[in-house]
Amino acid sequence: MRPKLGKNNQQWIFDYLIKTTGAASHWEYAFGVLPPEIKQWDMIHKVLGKHAARCEEVAKRAEAAGHYFTAWELYYRAVIDYYEAQHSICEDGNPNKIRLYEGLLRCHEKVR
Numbered sequence: 001m002r003p004k005l006g007k008n009n010q011q012w013i014f015d016y017l018i019k020t021t022g023a024a025s026h027w028e029y030a031f032g033v034l035p036p037e038i039k040q041w042d043m044i045h046k047v048l049g050k051h052a053a054r055c056e057e058v059a060k061r062a063e064a065a066g067h068y069f070t071a072w073e074l075y076y077r078a079v080i081d082y083y084e085a086q087h088s089i090c091e092d093g094n095p096n097k098i099r100l101y102e103g104l105l106r107c108h109e110k111v112r
Contacts, residue, residue: 014041024088044088049100052081056107063110075110082107 018024018041022033038047059074086100 011041015039018044041088045085045096045100048081048085048088049096049103052078052085052100052103052107055081056103059107059110072111075107078107079104079111 014024018034019039022036022038024034024041024044034044035047035051038044055074055078059071059078062068062074063071082100082104086097086104089097089100091097
């Protein structure tokens with residue numbers, strides 16, 4: 001039997017806090033407030049996952065062109081976005097959480 005998460009019956013509170021403050025309720029987003037297109041808790045992993053994938057792609061191109069410091073900065077930003085995106089999924093074994101975490105590990109390897 002799967003445990004029920006306490007947040008399931010309080011979802012409206014999380015969504016309200018994101019709408020009014022632009023921040024998630026139980027941890028700080030590494031760059032301050034969440035991007036403005038995020039209006040609900042369920043949007044965090046989708047939007048930040050896209051941001052992270054975009055940063056990773058641009059970092060790959062910068063690295064291929066020999067711009068190593070720019071690539072490092074972009075990989076670092078992707079690590080943070082992948083972290084925040086996968087952290088907002090509270091279900092272990094979720095395929096999206098696993099995919100985002102694998103992106104985090106890929107980019108972290110480049111940063112190191």
